Amino acid sequence: xxxxxxxxxxxxxxxxxxxxxxxxxxxxxxxxxxxxxxxxxxxxxxxxxxxxxxxxxxxxxxxxxxxxxxxxxxxxxxxxxxxxxxxxxxxxxxxxxxxxxxxxxxxxxxxxxxxxxxxxxxxxxxxxxxxxxxxxxxxxxxxxxxxxxxxxxxxxxxxxxxxxxxxxxxxxxxxxxxxxxxxxxxxxxxxxxxxxxxxxxxxxxxxxxxxxxxxxxxxxxxxxxxxxxxxxxxxxxxxxxxxxxxxxxxxxxxxxxxxxxxxxxxxxxxxxxxxxxxxxxxxxxxxxxxxxxxxxxxxxxxxxxxxxxxxxxxxxxxxxxxxxxxxxxxxxxxxxxxxxxxxxxxxxxxxxxxxxxxxxxxxxxxxxxxxxxxxxxxxxxxxx
Numbered sequence: 001x002x003x004x005x006x007x008x009x010x011x012x013x014x015x016x017x018x019x020x021x022x023x024x025x026x027x028x029x030x031x032x033x034x035x036x037x038x039x040x041x042x043x044x045x046x047x048x049x050x051x052x053x054x055x056x057x058x059x060x061x062x063x064x065x066x067x068x069x070x071x072x073x074x075x076x077x078x079x080x081x082x083x084x085x086x087x088x089x090x091x092x093x094x095x096x097x098x099x100x101x102x103x104x105x106x107x108x109x110x111x112x113x114x115x116x117x118x119x120x121x122x123x124x125x126x127x128x129x130x131x132x133x134x135x136x137x138x139x140x141x142x143x144x145x146x147x148x149x150x151x152x153x154x155x156x157x158x159x160x161x162x163x164x165x166x167x168x169x170x171x172x173x174x175x176x177x178x179x180x181x182x183x184x185x186x187x188x189x190x191x192x193x194x195x196x197x198x199x200x201x202x203x204x205x206x207x208x209x210x211x212x213x214x215x216x217x218x219x220x221x222x223x224x225x226x227x228x229x230x231x232x233x234x235x236x237x238x239x240x241x242x243x244x245x246x247x248x249x250x251x252x253x254x255x256x257x258x259x260x261x262x263x264x265x266x267x268x269x270x271x272x273x274x275x276x277x278x279x280x281x282x283x284x285x286x287x288x289x290x291x292x293x294x295x296x297x298x299x300x301x302x303x304x305x306x307x308x309x310x311x312x313x314x315x316x317x318x319x320x321x322x323x324x325x326x327x328x329x330x331x332x333x334x335x336x337x338x339x340x341x342x343x344x345x346x347x348x349x350x351x352x353x354x355x356x357x358x359x360x361x362x363x364x365x366x367x368x369x370x371x372x373x374x375x376x377x378x379x380x381x382x383x384x
Contacts, residue, residue: 001239003271003288004095008237016284018091020098022271027234032156034230035223036148042219042318043145052144055209063135065127073119081115082107096287144211151220154205155198162197195224195335214324214376221331222314228335229307235300239270244297244345264295299346303338310334323380325372332369336362 002008005021046052085108087094087101094101199220206216235242247264255263268278268291281289314331321327339362348356 001267001269001271001288002237003239003269003285006095007269007285010284018095018284020087020095022098023238024234024240024271027237028231031227031230031234032152035227036152038223038226038315039151039219040145040148042222043148044143046215046219047144052211052215054144055142056139057142058137059140060135060137062130062132064132065123065130069126070120070123073123074116075119077115077117077119077122078112079115081118082109082112084108084115085111142209144209147206147209150205151202151216154201158201159195159198162195165197212324214326214328217328218318218321218324218326221328222311222318225307225314225331225335226311229304229311232300232304232307236298236304239267239272239274241270241272241274241347242300243267243292243347244299244342245347246294247297247345248294262298262301265298266292266295296347297345299342303342306338306342310338323376326376329369329373329376332365332372336365336369338362340366 002011002023004019005023005026006017006019008023008026009019010016043052047054083102086106089108090101199217202220203213203216207213232242234240243265249264251258251260251263266275269281269285269288270290270292271288273288273290275290275292278289278291314327314334317330318327339358343356343359343362346358348358
């Protein structure tokens, strides 16, 4: 396993470069970039076809430097200096648990002073170079694909909040035992919580620019599936705990072409340090020298494959439906089927009648997707 990006780079190049980035986060970034490409491409096609019109908006092209600018940059500089210099002085602790390090109250007072001064000096320099004495605005055409970055930012923030909330609901006892630790931990994210939170936020934002719910939902369908598949690659390569139940069964002959780790894997050097301490394991993997005592199904590998395959199908279907929302209904069905099919061999907490949260939500997605699809189809066939 490659718990951090440094370990992945070492595997590929033979050189270990200590970096404060987890491998899972790297793949999440790749997932967002890949999703943004296809979202932008689809929105551009819809704009060209007249499905989503170009709108007009007022844009600030210049404004004078204000007291708020001084305060904002001074505070930002203070925080960066406070944490930045301390991270440099304690780099090993910083890369060991980056999120906990950042969220702690520890920092450098000297760094804070330097950062504060730098922020004020930089803002003063901007003020001397600023040619505007009053705010100037102008009308500007806005094409829907130009909103892609905003869609991603909004979905990321809202998705993170939703993923955290759903994880705490699924692991309520752990949350009650340590609320702050659970909320501010680097792990503990539930995909469906992120999907629901992100979807609601994006839909509300899109409506501000006159983009109908069905249209933006269709544009997000295939990229969401692709991002999910790429994210699962990150889950597997880092060993973040999204694996299956123990698998002691011998690999069937008809799967002999697969490597052994694709059937059952112990996830050595996993990022969450689950399992037993490994023998003869030293730096740079010292802190991650743990391995599961029993091999498990590498379910994140299966989900990654299914995610990419389903993305390909949905992307090819994107112009097959005339009614907005039908493609998203197909996505809901595929998403539900994919997750429900894997859940029986995936490790998860059972919530009700031996059903997991994911099984209940995925069942709802399948039923909801089917209902939505046939309602939209029936309304499309109604005489006008």
